[in-house]
Amino acid sequence: MKKAKIAGVGFHVPENVITNDDLTKYMDTNDQWIQERTGIKERRWVTRGEDTTATLAAKASRIAIERAGIEPKDLDFIVFATLSADYYFPGAGVILQRELGIAETEIGAVDVKTQCTGFIYALSMATQYIETGMYKNILVVGAEVQSMALDLTTRGRGIAVIFGDGAGAVVLQPTEEKGKGILNTKLHADGRYAEKLIMPVPGSHAGYHNDKLETPSDWNFSDARWGNTFINEHMLTNSMIYPYMDGKYVFKMAVTKFPEVTKESLDAEGLEVKDIDLFIPHQANLRISQFVAKRLGLPAEKVWNNIQRYGNTTAASIPIALAEAWEAGKVNDGDLVCLTAFGSGFTWGTALIRW
Numbered sequence: 001m002k003k004a005k006i007a008g009v010g011f012h013v014p015e016n017v018i019t020n021d022d023l024t025k026y027m028d029t030n031d032q033w034i035q036e037r038t039g040i041k042e043r044r045w046v047t048r049g050e051d052t053t054a055t056l057a058a059k060a061s062r063i064a065i066e067r068a069g070i071e072p073k074d075l076d077f078i079v080f081a082t083l084s085a086d087y088y089f090p091g092a093g094v095i096l097q098r099e100l101g102i103a104e105t106e107i108g109a110v111d112v113k114t115q116c117t118g119f120i121y122a123l124s125m126a127t128q129y130i131e132t133g134m135y136k137n138i139l140v141v142g143a144e145v146q147s148m149a150l151d152l153t154t155r156g157r158g159i160a161v162i163f164g165d166g167a168g169a170v171v172l173q174p175t176e177e178k179g180k181g182i183l184n185t186k187l188h189a190d191g192r193y194a195e196k197l198i199m200p201v202p203g204s205h206a207g208y209h210n211d212k213l214e215t216p217s218d219w220n221f222s223d224a225r226w227g228n229t230f231i232n233e234h235m236l237t238n239s240m241i242y243p244y245m246d247g248k249y250v251f252k253m254a255v256t257k258f259p260e261v262t263k264e265s266l267d268a269e270g271l272e273v274k275d276i277d278l279f280i281p282h283q284a285n286l287r288i289s290q291f292v293a294k295r296l297g298l299p300a301e302k303v304w305n306n307i308q309r310y311g312n313t314t315a316a317s318i319p320i321a322l323a324e325a326w327e328a329g330k331v332n333d334g335d336l337v338c339l340t341a342f343g344s345g346f347t348w349g350t351a352l353i354r355w
């Protein structure tokens with residue numbers, strides 16, 4: 001069976017830089033708290049009306065497509081990882097297809113919603129299509145506009161300071177080169193922790209999972225007076241439309257699952273941590289990345305971190321980091337590149353690539 005290779009990479013982030021000091025205009029926070037806890041110095045947020053998740057994705061995709069030596073019309077399929085699509089439905093994949101000017105080709109486009117692990121899941125799915133020979137040019141994208149779903153008050157500061165907007169894309173193609181390409185992908189999830197990192201609205205749960213929700217006690221999803229709606233005035237006025245995170249629990253699980261799945265991926269190929277040339281972790285939090293690198297015994301020069309400049313861009317973080325590392329000359333022919341993610345769900349996974 002043929003392997004899939006990454007033939008082109010690209011990324012795009014909005015021009016609008018939001019520093020930690022800028023956030024103090026909205027909430028009681030400070031640069032020192034944010035940097036010490038997360039490593040983030042600044043992030044990019046879209047200017048309302050100028051960009052959406054799909055338009056950021058289109059900009060990143062055009063770069064990846066050109067570097068792969070093809071044109072948008074040559075694509076066979078689109079896999080789009082995001083938790084912040086332009087619309088609740090349809091998914092961002094079809095909007096991206098339209099933005100790329102290739103709607104007339106009628107190629108398929110699917111959305112993947114596994115949050116921070118989204119790009120790994122998307123890459124894994126696309127890999128199967130290449131390996132079976134079903135498609136030859138697949139666009140795999142991770143993109144987010146999260147700045148529009150943040151509580152920019154002191155109440156929301158624990159989450160609002162972490163997240164950024166951006167997009168990264170790759171083009172997958174088959175390769176005949178022995179030993180090269182995506183060696184394996186490993187995917188995992190554990191739904192018992194679904195409510196540890198969650199944005200509960202809009203949704204159909206209407207209080208069904210109330211015993212599992214750890215969200216603030218004044219968040220009431222089951223009040224029948226509000227009728228059968230995904231979102232209502234009560235939810236809006238009580239800040240129930242924002243994400244909730246048990247940060248300490250996420251930290252604990254992340255630093256366990258990142259190394260575990262990385263080793264699973266290496267073991268499957270008879271490889272060891274020392275064989276990795278470049279480790280690209282999902283940019284959750286600089287402290288998480290440093291903790292994981294230490295646990296694995298990876299030296300700092302083999303780990304790509306850019307959360308300092310972009311914040312946590314969820315499904316976009318790995319393809320942005322991969323494209324940036326490639327542009328910096330850190331990804332070379334024959335290198336063993338390991339992409340690893342952990343996120344809401346909980347979901348986690350790895351893609352091990354011989355470049």
Ligand code: ACO
Nearest residue numbers: 029030033037116157158161247248250251284285342343
């Ligand atoms: N600025 C200033 N103070 C703040 C801020 C802020 N932005 N946010 C919270 N605080 C305050 C809290 O109100 C609290 O004050 P109190 O003691 O007076 O009540 C104090 O700081 C400590 O709050 P904690 O929530 O306990 O802070 P913690 O030390 O746990 O740090 C953090 C929070 C950074 C989120 C941490 O839990 C962490 O690193 N978690 C890992 C999860 C993570 O990074 N997730 C990223 C997204 S998920 C993913 O990508 C997988």
